[in-house]
Amino acid sequence: MIETRRLEPADRERWEELFRAYIAFYERELDQTAYDRAWREFASDARLHALGAWLDGRLVGITHFLVHPSTSEPDLCYLEDLFTDPQVRGRGVARALIGAVRDWALEHGCGSVYWQTHETNAVARRLYDDVARNEGYIVYTLPV
Numbered sequence: 207m208i209e210t211r212r213l214e215p216a217d218r219e220r221w222e223e224l225f226r227a228y229i230a231f232y233e234r235e236l237d238q239t240a241y242d243r244a245w246r247e248f249a250s251d252a253r254l255h256a257l258g259a260w261l262d263g264r265l266v267g268i269t270h271f272l273v274h275p276s277t278s279e280p281d282l283c284y285l286e287d288l289f290t291d292p293q294v295r296g297r298g299v300a301r302a303l304i305g306a307v308r309d310w311a312l313e314h315g316c317g318s319v320y321w322q323t324h325e326t327n328a329v330a331r332r333l334y335d336d337v338a339r340n341e342g343y344i345v346y347t348l349p350v
Contacts, residue, residue: 228289280317
């Protein structure tokens with residue numbers, strides 16, 4: 207059975223292992239201050255939020271998300287990061303985390319949950335196509 211809940215201080219080391227693997231999956235690098243900053247934000251649970259998924263008592267998946275206002279509907283919940291340990295993929299961990307974020311968003315009055323993934327992430331997209339609707343938007347990024 208998969209348990210989902212907020213991360214606690216004792217989860218820090220394993221969370222960082224999983225988050226580093228997520229960053230590496232997207233061929234990015236972060237310095238230690240970025241991990242430390244993210245953890246502080248999750249601990250305060252004010253602007254950024256994090257949930258974990260446990261399977262057989264081990265933290266095997268993480269998700270990070272935030273809420274922002276919308277001009278045309280209730281606040282939106284943006285699921286920013288989602289990662290599961292490759293050894294447990296296909297066992298429902300990512301689906302459970304998405305469901306936990308959806309439940310959190312519902313409890314907090316959000317109108318919807320949305321996220322993005324790279325077009326080449328075929329494995330994740332199969333799950334996403336099953337649990338959500340691809341509305342066809344293209345994402346542009348303008349560095350500042």
